[in-house]
Amino acid sequence: MLLISCPNCGPRDETEFHYGGQAHIAYPENPNDLSDREWAEYLFYRENTKGTFAERWVHSTGCRQWFNMLRDTVSYEIHSIYAMGQSRPDITASSPKAEPEKPGEFTQSGDYGQAGEPGLAPGTATAPTSSEGV
Amino acid sequence: MSADHLPEHPDFLWRNPDPKKSYDAVIVGGGGHGLATAYFLAKNHGMTNIAILEKGWLAGGNMARNTTIIRSNYLWDESAAIYEHALKLWEILPEELEYDFLFSQRGVMNLAHTLGDVRESMRRVGANRLNGVDAEWLEPDQVKELCPILNTSDNIRYPVMGATYQPRAGIAKHDHVAWAFARKCDELGVDIIQNCEVTGFIKDGNKVTGVQTTRGTINTEKVGLCAAGHSSVLAEMAGFRLPIQSHPLQALVSELHEPVHPTVVMSNHVHVYVSQAHKGELVMGAGVDSYNGYGQRGSFHVIEEQMAAAVELFPIFARAHVLRTWGGIVDTTLDASPIVGLSPVENMFVNCGWGTGGFKGTPAAGLTFAHTIATGAPHKLNKPFALERFETGALIDEHGAAAVAH
Secondary structure, three states: OEEEEEOOOEEEEHHHOEEEEEOOOOOOOOHHHOOHHHHHHHHHOOOOOOOEEEEEEEOOOOOOOEEEEEEEOOOOOEEEEEOOOOOOOOOOOOOOOOOOOOOOHHHHOOOOOOOOOOOOOOOOOOOOOOOEOO | OOHHHOOOOOOOOOOOOOOOOEEEEEEEOOOHHHHHHHHHHHHHHOOOOEEEEOOOOOOOOHHHOOOOEEOOOOOOHHHHHHHHHHHHHHHHHHHHOOOOOOOEOOOEEEEEOOHHHHHHHHHHHHHHHHOOOOOEEEOHHHHHHHOOOOOOOOOOOOOOOEEEEEOOOEEOOHHHHHHHHHHHHHHOOOEEEOOOOEEEEEEEOOEEEEEEEOOEEEEEEEEEEOOHHHHHHHHHHHOOOOOOEEEEEEEEEEEEOOOOOOOEEEEOOOOEEEEEOOOOEEEEEEEEOOOOOOOOOOOHHHHHHHHHHHHHHOHHHHHOOEEEEEEEEEEEOOOOOOEEEEOOOEOEEEEEOOHHHHHHHHHHHHHHHHHHHHHOOOOOOOHHHOOOHHHHOOOOOOOOOOOOOO
16 A cells, blocks of 8 residues: 655555546647547546656545655655646656655645645645655 | 366477567567467468567466456447457357367356446346347346355345346456467467567658567567557557556455355445356455556555455355455556557557456457458457547447446
C-alpha cells in the first residue's frame, strides 16, 4: 500500500485517497474548434508513462482536497507532492527526498488552496514527499 | 480433478533459434496472443517465415498471471461475436493443436446482489441468447444447487439475488495453452525468440521496415504488437499514441484443497471471482489497482478486499491459507474493449487493450490479428475494435455491462 503524504493531513494510507489519472490536462479553450482527432485526444488519450509520471490524487476520506504527485510507475516511489495549479517540479535537480519531520509541518509550506480552483497560485515551497509502504 | 490427471511436464516443445536477419512478419510479445497470432498466420495464411520476439521467457507475462477464466457472455453484439468465436475455438483447439490444455467447461456464474444487478443480468441473458451465446438466469435456490458452498442466505451484507450462468464457460491450464501454441508454431516453422527485447523500430518514412532488439537488428515487412501492458511503450517507440492506461491487476491462490468448488463464481458487486484450479488451489482475482503502474505488483488492500468478499460468499474459505499473490500489468481502455487492427504506422498492427480479460480472447485475438496482419485489413470480427472508434465515437462500452470484473 502506498503511504501518501496529504499536503493538509500528513501521511495517510492509500485507501483514504482516490486516483485522478494524469495531471496537467487542461480543458480545451475552444472545444468547438477541435477536430474529432483532437477531441479524442482530449477525451481518451493520456500519457501512459513507464517511469516518473505526474498524476492527480484526492484525499477523499480526509480533507477532500486534490493535489498533484510525481510518482514512479515502476518502483511506485513517490518523488514529489505539489499543489493543483502548480507546474510539474523538476526532480532531476533536487533528487534527495525530504521526508516531512512532523505531520502537518509542510501544510505551511505551500498554497494548496481549494480543489477545483482553476489557475490556483503555485505553491512556493519544495513539495512534500512520501515514501512507499508495503 | 486431482493432480494425477495432469500430464507430465513436457521437455522441449520448441527450438530456441537465433534471430534471422529478416522475416516476413515479426510479432512482438511471446504471450498467449502473440503465440496465437503466429499460429494463425502460419496455419491460415501460409506465413511461416515469421518470428515471435519475447523480451523475457515465453508466456511469462499476463499469460502466466491470469485467472484463466473463459466465457463469452458479453452484452454488446461486437463483443459477443468475438468472445463467442473465441469460445468456439477454445472448444476445438485441443484437438487442432494436438495438445490437451484441460479446458474444463464447468460453467461461469455471475452473481447479482442488487435489484440493479438483477435487471442488468436478465438483460444480458436476453442479449446473449439473441447472439447465440448460452446463458441462463438462476434463482438463488438454483445457484445453491449448482454451487452448494456459496452462501445464499440473507445473513450477508449483499445477499445473492440470483445469477447468470453460462454452462459452456470455464477454465483452462494457461501454461499448457501457451505450450500447445508454441509447439505447433515451432512445427510450422515459426521462430520463437526469447530474451529478445525490442528497443526500437526502423522506419522508412511512415512505414516500418525493421525492429531493433537486444539481439540485433531484424528486418521485417510487417510488425504485430502483442505486448499487453507494455503496448504504450512500444507505440511510443514507433511514434504513435494509444488510448491505454496500464494498471497492476492482482490475483492470489490458496494452498491445495480437495475439490470443493464445482464451477466458476464471479461477483461484480462484492467484487471477487473464484474458481478451483485442476490441482486444487482456489484461484481468486478482482479489480485493478487504481493507479497506473508497470511494477507487476499492487497494494495489499486490494488482495485483502477480494479475500473478504470471497469469505463472505464462501464461508468455508475462511480457514484456507493464501499461498501466494502476484500482479500483472493490464492495458485498459476507456470502453473496456480491446483494440485490434491497423496503427498509424504503415505495416505495423496493434493488438492491445484487452485489459483484465485477455486470456479468454486469446484464440480470437490470434485469428483476427493474423488476418489483419496478413491481408492488411481487419477480419469482420475485429473491425469494430479499430483504434478509430475513439475518434468516431463508436465505442463498445462493456464497462459494467459485461459482468465486467473480467
